[in-house]
Amino acid sequence: MLNTDLVTEAFLLLHDTFFDNSGRPKSFHLRDKRNTQDDPLDEYIVNILVNGLKDAVCQKSSGPLISPDLTIYRPNLCESVSQEILKVDTARIVAIEVKKLERSAKGEVGRPTGMDYNTTLHAVLCASMTRMIHL
């Protein structure tokens, strides 16, 4: 069985959730923020991937200041695989960082830049991953 690219799988899930067949945005409900670092959209996106990816695990970071926001992986394909392969094979494992931007009153994207490295910790995978990845 051919293992598909996890990035493509995630992209198609997000596209189908947020856009209709004509490419128009679909509205969705978000809960209120609980505190400054809380991000309901991150949580919403993780739930899309958790429920939509049938043969892969989507793990959210353990805290708001931890990067990346989520990691997607196929546990069985990460078993007994070298670091070099895991570093490049996005059918096995990939990390995603969410960058939310706003649109100005004029309809323009809020800022021309947006990818920032300002996090203080890296994500820690679940304990079971320790047994699956041989480092």
Add this chain to the structure above:
Amino acid sequence: MRIYDADDSPLDISGFYLFVIQENVSDKEYIISALALCDGNTLNEDFDLYLKITSQREKEIGLGTYGDGANRNRPMLIFSNPLGASELDRSATLINRVASASADARLRLI
């Protein structure tokens, strides 16, 4: 991107950035009016720089006139945002250097 397993061993894996424009349309109702899922290496391939900025840091305390100041030592580097390009606005785009991304019939190569 670098992650760690439960034994605190580092593991470097491919990283993507999901840029989204979130707009409020009514009370607690939102839309994503533009989306780009972008290979991090497309924006920056300098992994040493990434590690330098994202490593764990010590917070300095006791700073300032009254000793109640603190420095969180959180540098911030800013790189390009694909949605800053008008061609990618108001649409969903996958920016991927892996050729298999074009294998799905639902994707249109641009």
